[in-house]
Amino acid sequence: xxxxxxxxxxxxxxxxxxxxxxxxxxxxxxxxxxxxxxxxxxxxxxxxxxxxxxxxxxxxxxxxxxxxxxxxxxxxxxxxxxxxxxxxxxxxxxxxxxxxxxxxxxxxxxxxx
Amino acid sequence: xxxxxxxxxxxxxxxxxxxxxxxxxxxxxxxxxxxxxxxxxxxxxxxxxxxxxxxxxxxxxxxxxxxxxxxxxxxxxxxxxxxxxxxxxxxxxxxxxxxxxxxxxxxxxxxxxxxxxxx
Numbered sequence: 001x002x003x004x005x006x007x008x009x010x011x012x013x014x015x016x017x018x019x020x021x022x023x024x025x026x027x028x029x030x031x032x033x034x035x036x037x038x039x040x041x042x043x044x045x046x047x048x049x050x051x052x053x054x055x056x057x058x059x060x061x062x063x064x065x066x067x068x069x070x071x072x073x074x075x076x077x078x079x080x081x082x083x084x085x086x087x088x089x090x091x092x093x094x095x096x097x098x099x100x101x102x103x104x105x106x107x108x109x110x111x112x113x
Numbered sequence: 114x115x116x117x118x119x120x121x122x123x124x125x126x127x128x129x130x131x132x133x134x135x136x137x138x139x140x141x142x143x144x145x146x147x148x149x150x151x152x153x154x155x156x157x158x159x160x161x162x163x164x165x166x167x168x169x170x171x172x173x174x175x176x177x178x179x180x181x182x183x184x185x186x187x188x189x190x191x192x193x194x195x196x197x198x199x200x201x202x203x204x205x206x207x208x209x210x211x212x213x214x215x216x217x218x219x220x221x222x223x224x225x226x227x228x229x230x231x232x
Binding site for chain 2: 002004031033042043044045048050055056058090092094097098100101102103104105106107
């Protein structure tokens with residue numbers, strides 16, 4: 001157990017729908033990162049939050065949004081889902097703001113049908 | 114300029130052999146180079162990492178070799194074991210972020226190498 005908890009583990013939904021993925025970081029970690037892993041694109045950085053504030057942004061689609069709450073858990077919202085959004089979504093956490101010392105969760109496998 | 118290129122895509126070695134995975138980068142602002150190991154159904158796990166002020170770092174059977182002038186780094190797994198069979202990713206990041214300051218915490222990953230160690 002990495003200490004980073006992601007729920008749900010699996011999600012199947014239809015095109016056009018909206019889903020919310022949840023992440024609880026390791027105790028004491030202030031940064032939360034979201035990554036998308038697909039077969040053709042590999043691991044792609046989506047967004048980072050540090051202590052409740054957006055800190056860095058990757059090629060995150062406008063249909064996707066995230067937030068980090070006062071208790072430091074984070075949610076990734078995916079809307080108007082398309083077949084191409086099917087992927088593994090990983091959350092990671094770290095104590096600092098930099099790109100080191102990441103601990104990844106086990107991921108949420110999203111299937112859009 | 115943000116890419117990290119990893120090779121080979123797949124690698125098969127015999128138990129006890131040496132596994133070598135290579136990565137190359139272009140962005141000279143990168144200053145942190147980790148390697149991650151991922152088993153099926155699991156998230157990537159940090160294996161070993163290096164900063165460009167050293168040319169080599171060893172932790173047990175795992176060694177990173179770093180060539181700053183060539184902008185290349187590699188992972189060597191000595192005495193490879195069947196339990197090492199997994200997907201390995203190299204990555205890079207910059208504490209300074211990019212010019213626009215929008216990628217401070219971002220890890221740029223290579224495409225991954227599927228390692229199979231035969232008993």
